[in-house]
Amino acid sequence: MNTTTAASNPRSLLTSTRLTTLRACPRRHYLRYELGLARVRQEAARRFGSAYHHGMERRNGGVSLVDVTTEARAGYATCPDWAEPTDWAVECETLAQLLAGYFWRYENDNLEVLAAERSFEIPLTNPDSGKPSRAFLLAGKIDAIVKLPDGRLAVLEYKTAGEDISSDSEYWLRLRCDGQISLYVIAARAMGFDVATVLYDVTRKPTIRLRQHETPEQYGKRLLDDIGERPDFYYARREVPRLEDDLAEYRAEVWQQAQQLLEVRRRADRLGDPSRAWFRNAGRFTCSYCDFAQVCLNGIRVAPGTSIPSGYQILTDVNPELERQGA
Numbered sequence: 001m002n003t004t005t006a007a008s009n010p011r012s013l014l015t016s017t018r019l020t021t022l023r024a025c026p027r028r029h030y031l032r033y034e035l036g037l038a039r040v041r042q043e044a045a046r047r048f049g050s051a052y053h054h055g056m057e058r059r060n061g062g063v064s065l066v067d068v069t070t071e072a073r074a075g076y077a078t079c080p081d082w083a084e085p086t087d088w089a090v091e092c093e094t095l096a097q098l099l100a101g102y103f104w105r106y107e108n109d110n111l112e113v114l115a116a117e118r119s120f121e122i123p124l125t126n127p128d129s130g131k132p133s134r135a136f137l138l139a140g141k142i143d144a145i146v147k148l149p150d151g152r153l154a155v156l157e158y159k160t161a162g163e164d165i166s167s168d169s170e171y172w173l174r175l176r177c178d179g180q181i182s183l184y185v186i187a188a189r190a191m192g193f194d195v196a197t198v199l200y201d202v203t204r205k206p207t208i209r210l211r212q213h214e215t216p217e218q219y220g221k222r223l224l225d226d227i228g229e230r231p232d233f234y235y236a237r238r239e240v241p242r243l244e245d246d247l248a249e250y251r252a253e254v255w256q257q258a259q260q261l262l263e264v265r266r267r268a269d270r271l272g273d274p275s276r277a278w279f280r281n282a283g284r285f286t287c288s289y290c291d292f293a294q295v296c297l298n299g300i301r302v303a304p305g306t307s308i309p310s311g312y313q314i315l316t317d318v319n320p321e322l323e324r325q326g327a
C-alpha cells in the first residue's frame with residue numbers, strides 16, 4: 001500500500017500536540033500530520049497515559065474504584081507477542097495502584113464535574129482583522145470542566161509525568177507558558193463555560209522498580225504502600241491561571257504558526273519531493289522521542305506514492321484522539 005497525503009482536508013485541525021510537533025521538528029510534523037504516518041504499536045509511555053486517562057474519564061462518569069481498576073486490569077488481560085510478560089504485568093499493577101491511590105487521595109475533593117471529555121473545533125481567527133482562517137480550525141479535547149468549591153469554573157487537565165512534580169519544580173514554571181492551557185480556556189469559553197482558571201492535575205509515574213524475586217503483585221502492593229506514605233510525591237494539583245494577555249499572546253502565536261504552515265505547504269507543492277520543504281530538526285532532545293527516528297534517520301524517504309515502511313500505518317483520521325462526539 002502506498003502513502004497519500006492527509007493535507008487535502010479542506011480545513012485541517014490544529015491541535016496543541018500538532019503545533020508542538022511542528023515547533024519541535026517540521027519533518028516529524030510532515031510525516032505525522034500531512035501524511036498521517038503512525039506506528040502500528042503504541043509505545044509504553046503513551047499506552048500507559050491513555051489507559052490512566054481512561055480511568056480518570058470513568059471516575060468522572062461516577063464509576064466506582066472497583067469497576068475502574070477491574071476495567072484497567074482487563075486491558076492487560078492478554079499479553080501481546082511483542083511484550084515481555086513481566087513488564088506487561090508490572091505496567092498493569094502500576095496502572096491499577098496509581099488509580100487506586102488517586103481515588104483515595106481525592107476522595108473528598110468537592111469538584112463538581114459539569115462536562116467531561118469534550119471535543120471542540122473552533123475557528124482560528126486573524127488577531128488583527130478578526131476574520132476566520134479558511135485553512136484551519138483549532139481543535140482539541142478538554143478532559144473536564146468542573147465547578148470548584150468556591151463556585152468558580154475551571155478547565156481540568158490530567159497528565160501523567162515521569163519527572164519531579166513538587167511545588168518548586170520546573171514542571172509548574174513551564175506551565176505558565178503552556179499554549180495548550182490557553183487553547184483550552186479559549187475553547188471552554190467558546191463552548192459557553194465561563195471558566196476562570198485551569199486546574200492542572202498531575203500523577204507522577206513511580207520511580208521504584210520491581211525487585212529481584214518479587215512478583216508483579218508484590219510490587220503492586222509495595223507501590224500502594226509507598227503511595228500511602230508519600231502521596232505528594234505521586235499526586236499534585238494546582239491552579240494555573242490564564243490572564244487575558246496570555247490568551248491574546250496565544251492567539252497571535254497560533255496564527256503566526258498557521259501562516260508558516262501554509263507557506264511550507266506552498267513550497268512543498270512546488271518541489272518534486274515535498275518532504276524537502278519540511279526540514280529536519282535532528283538533535284538528541286528531538287530524535288530520542290520521535291516515532292519516526294527509524295525511518296527518518298536511516299534516510300528512508302516517505303512521501304505520497306512511496307510504500308509505507310514496515311511497522312507503520314497511514315491513519316485515515318490524523319487526530320483519532322479527538323473522537324468527534326461532543327464537538
Ligand code: SF4
Nearest residue numbers: 025280287290293296
Ligand atoms: S528523527 Fe529527528 S529529524 Fe527525523 S523526524 Fe524525528 S525528530 Fe525530526
